[in-house]
Amino acid sequence: MEFGTAITRVGEIIDILGVVAIVVGVLYSLIDAAVRRLRRTGPVYARFRRTLGRGILIGLELLVAADIIRTVAVTPTIESVTVLALIVIIRTFLSWSLEVEISGRWPWQKARAGDGGEDASAPTGPEAERV
Template sequence: MEFGTVITQVGEVIDILGVVAIVVGVLYALADAAIRRLRNLGPVYTRFRRVLGRGILIGLELLVAADIIRTVAVTPTIESVTVLALIVVIRTFLSWSLEVEISGHWPWQKARYAAIDEGASGAVAGAVPRE
């Protein structure tokens, strides 16, 4: 088997994994929201958005990885690299805005929010709160 063919197939497998990650994320978010709604366990909508966003983020990361593998490993042309660059910029913007939606603050404010959380609750800075 030729190297380019193998790399293309690897890219396709990672593409499929990206789509599966998004679908599983959606299904998990829906099931989690339904269970929380039926049992009246706290805010359903905000948690649903956060869980859904995480699933989409993982899927987007895998899709970007697949695009990079296919474009860079198989004889890159100016056109294919330009298309890859546009795809990466668009998906990075989507990932970044989803991260802001999930966390509720800009990425460069993480240290500030961790310090506020530590002062308010006595928790360790940077610790992820349990849900």
């Protein structure tokens, strides 16, 4: 098997993983929402949107990676790179939009205390000065 064919196959596998990630994210979100609704535990709609958005984000990241692998490694023509650039721009915009929907802030902004972000566990106020 030649290099170009192998890379194309790898790109196709990552494409499939991206689609599977989106499908699994949708199914998980639906099942989670149904269970939460039946048990009447916690916010159903907000959590559904958050988990669905995360599944879509993971899938988009994998699809972009597959496009990059196939375009750069197999057919690096100016036309294919231009198409790749447009695809990446569109998918990046979608990813940022989903991130804003999920977390309520842009990806480059620091998380606010209590919003569930990575920085939410960092001490604030007087505790932060002692650390």
